[in-house]
Amino acid sequence: GQSLEQPSEVTAVEGAIVQINCTYQTSGFYGLSWYQQHDGGAPTFLSYNALDGLEETGRFSSFLSRSDSYGYLLLQELQMKDSASYFCAVRVLGATNKLIFGTGTLLAVQP
């Protein structure tokens, strides 16, 4: 089976840097994705790591280490609008593209 664990809540201040971790136990997957979901909104895609290493997209970066069964999302220059839930997700090996989501991290950005 697959399970992805994330911290339930993280609090940070505007302008700071925050790291949201994702540790997983899965038999095999294509890559690790990150989604952002504002309260009451639809999840939106942020980043994807097919290979180990760091992927950078503007203020957001994502990292994957398959050997450590670990990944993280790094948010820099935090803004109030970054307050949301963040989910890691894996695409499992097989014929489908279904995503298995992590438990989610609620990020609260304070002024």
Add this chain to the structure above:
Amino acid sequence: GAGVSQSPSNKVTEKGKDVELRCDPISGHTALYWYRQSLGQGLEFLIYFQGNSAPDKSGLPSDRFSAERTGGSVSTLTIQRTQQEDSAVYLCASSFSSWVGGRTDTQYFGPGTRLTVL
């Protein structure tokens, strides 16, 4: 529209009634997915469509749940004899293709249908 749309946005029903939830994917997207999100929880996969067929129904929680897709576009998720534990937000997503190998194939989510079973 340009994005995934779902209807209704909210649905309140009585225990034991049947409900139908609709999803209109992004035009041209061949893959369609249904997920369920309970309050404060992550997203739980329900079913996946490639075209009109459903090669993966592994997430449907019981035989009260069914889904179909017609014309390679609109999908309907039906819940029969609803129970209070069915209360959740039901999210639909679509993507351009199903097989992606090592590259990403972003799933685009709709706003969801909030189902409340009294």
